[in-house]
Amino acid sequence: MSAGALSEWRKLPLSLSELCINTTLRCGQSFRWQNISESQEWRCVLYGHLLSLKQDSNFLYYRSVQPPSHTFTPTTSDDDHLIRIIKHYFNLTPNLTELYSQWSSQDPNFKKKAAQFTGIRILRQDAWEALVSFICSSNNNIARISQMVEKLCIHYGKSVATIEGRAYHDFPPPSALTGTDVESNLRKLGFGYRAKYIYQTAVMVSNRDQGWLDSLSNPECPAFGVDPSPSGEMKPEGREGYREAHEKLLELQGVGPKVSDCVSLMGLGWGESVPVDTHVWQIAQRDYRFGKSSNKNLNKTTYDAVANHFRKLWGKEAGWAHSVLFTADLRTFADKLAATKKVNVKVKDEEADIKVETTVTTALNLKVPKEEDIDVKVKVEDIDDAKKPISRKRKDVENIVSAAQTTETRRMSKRLRR
DNA sequence: GGTTAACCTGGCTT
């Protein structure tokens, strides 16, 4: 392991509509990125390299730790290797702007949401990491999932670098999690019932041929270092290879349909995979007329119906579009909507402490179904939220949402009150 | 074969 020195920043031309790391790295795809708030920088270990990123409207900036044997200036081959990691991990080949406009032309609801949530890409993560991460995700919240994944790396992953006193670890391979004490250790570390799933799945994967998991990848979007080749023909239920990957993953412990789809999408490169979780099910009911008649709850049949519907609507990269709507619905991003409202109301910083009396025509209300509306009295005391950190507590979010409302009684959805 | 109760835990609400 190496300590200390990060290289100089280097940069890659990239627009925010092609990739927004601040959204993409926070929307529940990867649970491992660390945000350094002072420098607006994101850090994570990928393929044994500590990578640090930041972004402005025209460039993605990146740097890494210097291997001790090298001079301060990175060699071109080091730089090339980092660029390859970045392009692979962020799946930079597809033209996202083009995809957004295709999805928008097919789907007015997508179009409505997408304007606020540009630059969301599906990451091309390591399949094993995605598998374990999403096993951890079951019946769990993003904050705790992130903690669990971090603990896995600290206790079982290789330490790669130490920067500013913090050690950075890589994600542990399956073989590191097959010890007979792993389940009990993970339980002590707070994994709950997922401890057994992780241990059992590690054993199962280790017992298969090396590279078995990666072999389930979309050939057009293979594992890092593998050359792409053509994949099969798109069908309503997805390509042959996707169906096969999905099915094989289900054999593993702790992997049901939703986790299998997350791994297929974010770890195996199958763009048509649409994970249907509670959020997506709610979106389907609220915005796409699902669950209106007999099928009121999410089961195998409705799961497939929702996924197939979105594949028909959005096409081969349906999972990418799904992620945009999913993100737009995350509580973490309630501020995006509110922030835009504030721009509309033209509230100036120096007026931030003044009560808002303006009537706001709000997109918040547009997406609310009438049946679920309830009356809420809103009093706005403080709308000075602009400089607060990204991650907010519930009360902060309510204040922001409130700020977008008037002081009179308005209608507000249950979902937005979360 | 489709439904349903358990399942771990920590953070937040009441």
Added chain:
DNA sequence: AAAGCCAGGTTAA
């Protein structure tokens, strides 16, 4: 303050 609720589900009965 203590109890209840909830979080990107899966499993076994």
